[in-house]
Amino acid sequence: MNRITQLFNIKYPIIQGGMIWNSGYKLASAVSNAGGLGLIGAGSMYPNVLREHIQKCKKATDKPFGVNVPMLYPNIEEIIQIIIEENVKIVFTSAGNPKTFTSFLKEHGIIVVHVVSSSKFALKAQEAGVDAVVAEGFEAGGHNGREETTTLTLIPMVKEKIQIPLIAAGGIATGRGMLAAMILGADGVQMGSRFAASIESSAHDDFKKTIINTGEGDTQLTLKELAPVRLIKNKFYNDVQELYKSCPSKEDLETLLGKRRAKRGMFEGDLEEGELEIGQIAGIINDISSVKNIISSIIIEFEKAKLDFIDYKF
Incomplete structure (x- = not known):
């Protein structure tokens, strides 16, 4: 176990990004059932739709899962209330000030993680009381940091500044990428694009085919x-x-x-x-596969890369 698997009570330190229009309950529950942490993407859901997905996710998995909440969401207060009412135990916040809801969520026994794109904002998130941060590099899909700091440089910079667990995101879709991020100082990884191109993703099939092309x-x-x-x-x-x-x-x-x-x-x-x-x-994602196969192949590659690294001689 490491700090991330312990924090979320999961088997592997792999978190699925809560991507809009991709991350419904089918994807989140599949990732959780395969040993990672699945996230429902609230950013593309009306409040009543989010409640429905949370309830369906509970039926589809008995493993931990969470909800990703963009702080700029227009119905944010209603979303937060639904999360509390539905007894969701893990929330990832992004695109806003972590001080806004962190204390309130933690008062309700919820683990809070905030997504950042710089060491400056990672420190602010730590000061706000979050349990972990996701440091997302310039390579990532979706909304991103203006500074264009790449994951390779961002992770060690953030690692130097914070004491809480660190999750790396941006440009990670393989076991080798996962090992590289952890060698740089991450305790776990968040992957979006790889899971967008999965069978269980709620994205349109034509978009999935475009990803692999x-x-x-x-x-x-x-x-x-x-x-x-x-x-x-x-x-x-x-x-x-x-x-x-x-x-x-x-x-x-x-x-x-x-x-x-x-x-x-x-x-x-x-x-x-x-x-x-x-x-x-996306340039190295070449197939649309099941979540179970994706996570299995990532772990197999991670373990092999780890052995290769240990055996490497200068």
């Missing part, structure tokens, strides 16, 4: 003026880049983005006009 250089971090997001280069992405040529205002970018763009892409499968969020690591 995404190669090196096919994603880009953009829309920093709104909220930095890593996108697959499709028609919508090209439209964004074309708009940048005219030095657009924030309002111009918001008008182009519109509403429900991510749902349109990842959940409904509009590969041209939709927002397709995925990490750089």
